[in-house]
Amino acid sequence: MAMKKFINDPANLTKELLEGLALCYSGRVKLVNEKIVVRTTPKDESKVAIITLGGAGHEPALSGFVGEGMLDASVVGDIFAAPGAPKVLETLRMFKREAGILLVTLNHAGDRMSASKALRDAQKEGIKVVEIVTHEDISAGVDTPIDDKRGLAGCIPLYKVVGAAAEAGKSLEEIVEIGERFNGQMATLAVAMTGCTHPQNGGAIAVLPDDEMEIGMGQHGEAGGGRTKILSADETAARMIAPLVQATGVKAGDTALLIINGVGATTLMEMLIVYRKAAQILAAKGVHVTPGACGEYLTVQEMAGFQMILCKLDPDHADYLKAKARSPYWTA
Amino acid sequence: MAMKKFINDPANLTKELLEGLALCYSGRVKLVNEKIVVRTTPKDESKVAIITLGGAGHEPALSGFVGEGMLDASVVGDIFAAPGAPKVLETLRMFKREAGILLVTLNHAGDRMSASKALRDAQKEGIKVVEIVTHEDISAGVDTPIDDKRGLAGCIPLYKVVGAAAEAGKSLEEIVEIGERFNGQMATLAVAMTGCTHPQNGGAIAVLPDDEMEIGMGQHGEAGGGRTKILSADETAARMIAPLVQATGVKAGDTALLIINGVGATTLMEMLIVYRKAAQILAAKGVHVTPGACGEYLTVQEMAGFQMILCKLDPDHADYLKAKARSPYWTA
Amino acid sequence: MLTIQKFKTMIAAAGVDIRAEEKSFSELDAASGGDGDHGTAIVTAFNAMQKADGAEFKGYLKALTDALQNEACGSTSTLYGAWLQGMSDAAPEGASELDAAALAAVFKGGLDEIGFTTKARVGDKTLMDALIPATEALVAAQAEGVPAMLRQGAEAAAKGSDATCAMRARFGRAKNLGERSIGPRDAGSASMACIFKAFAKTVM
Amino acid sequence: MLTIQKFKTMIAAAGVDIRAEEKSFSELDAASGGDGDHGTAIVTAFNAMQKADGAEFKGYLKALTDALQNEACGSTSTLYGAWLQGMSDAAPEGASELDAAALAAVFKGGLDEIGFTTKARVGDKTLMDALIPATEALVAAQAEGVPAMLRQGAEAAAKGSDATCAMRARFGRAKNLGERSIGPRDAGSASMACIFKAFAKTVM
């Protein structure tokens, strides 16, 4: 049976999708050296550059967030595969500057290995670069050691915050402080309803029984341990927001950002219904929910499900979230 | 078997999703009288109001395009069901103004009947309102009479153009001219890979064999006559762009806007790959392709497939497309 | 003579039968290239209509129209709204009983009004394929009294709906299907025939 | 003695066997909570490695590393890149033949370098469960000559991979699966065992 996807040679997926991105959003991004997406109009060299890395297959993430006010570059691997360290190092060299570089790495084994190697090599060469690792997935439990928590779509509001801080002329040290504070106050939990198809080999990932869903699914179909019969939208929202509130510590009087990130086949209709209940629960607790987002930001092919991201906001974070941004898939 | 959707009581889908939209994008839109989505900050009464109507279940369309620079209001029906004429009339009354109202109706039987009745009643009451009907689907053939051509996602760039013209203070007559000119120069063609599930009754719509796709599918699963074995992304793009070029008449030296609108489960990865080929074909013909868009704007639940929209742009259209817009799901 | 009480029972009985066939109407809609929701739409319409009340025909029919137009959505509610509106307009002022001639006039008024709302006629594969012959048969049977009128209306509606199987859709969501729309029965004609059948049963 | 020619044949033979099992490696990856692409990843790695060449061990191993790191992506290529880099570093300058002791040193160098890249060790359900015992067995068999070294390496790799079935994942994408990761074999250990088996076959 043919894969039900609009693709050409599966070996060229990443190359072609990045070319498509650069053609479609030519005013915002361009592609250099095959796997590096950068802004069409670079940020002034006096400002800190923000760079990230990761596999493809999660579109619009990560490259869709390159642009004014967000990322300066995204180093792309292949489908669900981290880019090699040499490519990361090449990008760090490209953005070498006195102000320094912030490298944002999602906590996945492949990304971490490439980033670590590139960082060591870059630092040896005198490139000023600091890494922030995101690890906000609470599916393994709120108290799981940081190294065992995956980085999910929480990287996106983080890009927004550090991107705006860089644009505002903050120093690398300041941006790291702002970013790590944000990083420490956000949490994500994912839920999946169906599996998906790996677009290169056509294999099924994360197949689920017809009447079950899984809370805690990772963003490549990695299981999360929370299999349950299908719940209603309201029950699902309630079940997910509770541990997120616990993890972030948001309480009455706090300001919070809530994002529902669809991972593929789940409709925006559903995401909005889930957002409604989660926002109502937060409001009932006396939390001030700022304007949020519902949409597909970091996907897992055509998997049905979503990630719920909750961020407790300090006043500076709230301001950075509102600042101007002009990436293909996030504007403010 | 339970439906694999995050919903509550199927009777409340539309109400809940609209509440979610208003909560999530509280800075941009609000909900009035249950089924009318309006801007949080209304446009000045001296300017022409832009209103549209249509069923829910296509999120983010249509209500996701209410906001500064685009729609003033969207009148929402139920899932895949046009709002009744009284609701449309109520909205027209709400936006009654000397500058007048432009009502944009997509050519679907239900929407047309409600709009026509509301228009007649409104005009009797002295409300100044003109209707533009979109009918840019070329699946029935480029030469099909206008009344038999459906309105697909081409309404979205049209909202952008007329919204910007209204914001710029153009008169109703001028906006109608600008809008109808745009309307006459755009064309859309859809393709589906899989069917979807009606979220109220759980029934399957537009089921397709495992190895087939259908070019010309409508946006509620209405068949379009173009069943074929699954084609590659490049072949699909080539097959679709050819009749769109013919329908719009774009030729060397012209400027064109290309949009790939995902209808549900098709990944952005695929849409970008398709965009790439279609844009390359246009460029090879000497057409200047302005920055476009790939994403989910008007969906058909979790159906896999997309709509390809091609618009030949006059210089004023190009400017209106670039003007500021701040709706939840379209910003510029 | 048809009393308003009896007429309300006719509507209620139609609602019961429509609900029993909900799934099949949606399936017919999907099978013929529609969006698979006609069952949902017609049941929603009857649910809305259930809230209407009135002591005489004109008012009750108007209340049915308002209930439909204010609480329900979609082509079906718009078309049924027009139908009922036309009936209300044609109903004699204040009457709580209709003789055969008045009933014929009411159904004729309904058909006229729905005919302004849609251009579909016999042969276009819509609910009009059931409604037009049903109304004509019912009017033609005036001399035989109310039960006969409704019985003949039901028969004509059923026949009209049967005939849609062989038709090619030209209105509504199925129109782009072309040749492939030939085969399945039109969903809207099926529910319309179901309603006429329930009407006939009730006055038998 | 192992000639560079023979070593290239070993690599080529491993590529052939790896390609033949591509699908099963991806399925193992999916079954154990991974993203179902290990077959794709390891085949991509071997495709990249095919482009490397060199007249002596150090250079050839370095060329393999570069090919992997520049053309391939993912954890597998990073880990294999480190492994081959370590081998190259440990290979004697300019040698186009390795005796048993030098071969042992090369494999030991490879293991050391990959050990800097990942913290995974025996028992963590990764390719290290095959690679660590294989390297140890190979080094221990030095006195018996190259073919015996590779044979014993292959046996140890197979046993190490078998043992992963009973393990709980603590590294890589499967780690969140917890108890449910117990049962299926680790994909990376399976491909590593396949490579050692092909090595052994080639020098038999």
Ligand SMILES: Nc1ncnc2c1ncn2[C@@H]1O[C@H](COP(=O)(O)OP(=O)(O)O)[C@@H](O)[C@H]1O
């Ligand atoms: N323009 C029209 N004129 C007459 N009848 C129509 C028209 N459009 C649709 N119908 C009838 O409505 C039925 C479909 O109803 P329904 O599924 O409830 O509406 P929708 O098409 O809005 O989903 C069709 O089977 C047909 O009988």
Ligand SMILES: Nc1ncnc2c1ncn2[C@@H]1O[C@H](COP(=O)(O)OP(=O)(O)O)[C@@H](O)[C@H]1O
């Ligand atoms: N951190 C790690 N340390 C050692 N081996 C690992 C690590 N992460 C993954 N692996 C190995 O890699 C295999 C998966 O490889 P592959 O599917 O190609 O990579 P990815 O996890 O990036 O999709 C696992 O079965 C395991 O043997």
Ligand SMILES: [Mg+2]
């Ligand atoms: Mg992978």
Ligand SMILES: [Mg+2]
């Ligand atoms: Mg409908």
Ligand SMILES: [Mg+2]
């Ligand atoms: Mg329908």
Ligand SMILES: [Mg+2]
């Ligand atoms: Mg994998």
